[in-house]
Amino acid sequence: MMHYGYPKYITVAEKRAKAEKKLAALKKKNPGIQPVVIEGQALAKTWWGKAWNKNLERYADYANRIGRGRSYVRHSAVLDLQVQxxxxxxxxMGSTASPYRVTVTIKPIPQNQWQQIKDQCKGKMESIKQLMAGKFPKALEELFTRKDKGLFPSPKEIELDCSCPDRAVMCKHVAAVLYGIGARLDQDPGLFFVLRKAKVNDLVSETVKETKKDLLNRSKKKSSRVIDEESPNLSDMFGIDLDMDGSEPLPPAVPKSPGKASRKPVKPKAGKSRPGRPKAHISAGTGRKTASPKIKNAAGIETLFKRRTKRHTTAAEVIEKSDMAPQKVRNILSGLLRKGKIERVSRGVYKWVRPEPL
Structure with a gap:
């Protein structure tokens, strides 16, 4: 309805109510719809969301028009946002009865630029978990956000399209979606690498390999503690496997001293088993001793810890006794740790803390 040649003023509450009503109708047809919900005044709260918004606002092409989308995204007008x-x-949701369709297309990060970033990241990250928290050295922060050469896209790498009649390159609806992307990165930073078609596991695994190599060079012995606690958490966050594919096997746990003959193993006394070795079982058919069966699931790992209530168990020991992939074992240990069934004594060393029910 027009009043004196101008559209009727619609209050914020009316806009929000209209968007919520439309969203409820859309959810009935498409349960997988993902609206953007802003809580509080800040459009973005984490480093990744803030860096995304700041990157867009610093380009003159966008700076004067992107602000038009702030009120839209704050008032829940972005009914759905799917990152591919x-x-x-x-x-x-705009002024019409049906929502406008917005498409933002972003070019993949150039391979030479991505390789440069990976090379400059090596050895500079104290903890790989800091990557997603946005807590890393200032040098890396500047590297990631470098104008035209960092991880974040420039306007020439972005194509915008909206079904609304506004002929502007960046209408209110497009601007709202761009801010919506920043809010979505708050929830899942891994989507940034999906959007830029960059393999985050390349960046992370190379950093892990560098850290692992450095630690092993200094210790000259196998360390089950290396990235033991970091890998499961990062795997959960990204849904990727950091099991060091293609890496060389680790050196033996205790390297032999050159020029010294290895000591003969001590034969255990009858009826006793040596600590650290699987207990032998008597086969009913042959009467011969056989090694303990391998652990095949999470329940088996729990049982191992329950039997050792007074002893510590290392991640490496569990992996050795398991028939599962090392990464799966680490993920199970991480789950038991979160549930409070085991506690970390030191890096890579655990003990059972929950007594068996009576």
Whole structure:
């Protein structure tokens, strides 16, 4: 309705109510719809969300128009936002009865630029978990956000499209989706690498390898503690496997001293088993001793800890006794740690803390 040649003023509450009503109708048809919800005044709260918004606002092409989307995204007008490799699809509620369709297409990060970033990251990250928390050395922060050469896209790498009649390159609906991407990165920073078609496991695993190599060079012995606690958490966060594919095998736990003959193993006394070795079982058919069966699931790992209530158990020991992949074992240990069934004595060393029910 027009009043004196101008559209009727619609209050914020009316806009929000209209968006919520439309969202409820869309959810009935598409339960997988993902609206952007902003809590509080800040459009982004984490380093990744803030860095995304700051990157867009510093370009003159966007600085004067992107602000038009702030009120839209704050008032829950972005009814759906789907992040795909190299593309973001959005539905934004405007003045019409049906939401406008927005498409943001982003070019993949150039391979030579990505390789440069990976090379400069080596040896500079104290903890790989800091990557997602946005806590890393200032040098890396500047590297990631470097204008036109960092991880974040420039306007020439972004294509914008909206179904609304506004002929501007960046309408209110497109601007709202761009801010919505920043809010979504707050929830899942890994989506940034999906959007730029960059393999985050390349960056992370190379950093892990460098850290592992450095630690092993200094210790000259196998360390089950290396990235033992960091890998499961990062795997959960990204849904990737950091099991060092293609890496060389670790050296023996205790390297032999040159020029010294190895000591003969001490034969254990009858009826006693040596600590650290699996207990032998008597085969009913042959009467011969056989090694303990391998652990095949999470329940088996729990049983191992329950039997050792007074002893510590290392991650390496569990992996050795298991028939599962090392990464799966680490993930199970991480789960038991979160549930409070085991506690970390030191890096890579655990003990059972929950007594068996009576």
């Amino acid at each position: 490799p190299g593309k973001v699809l959005g539905l934004v």
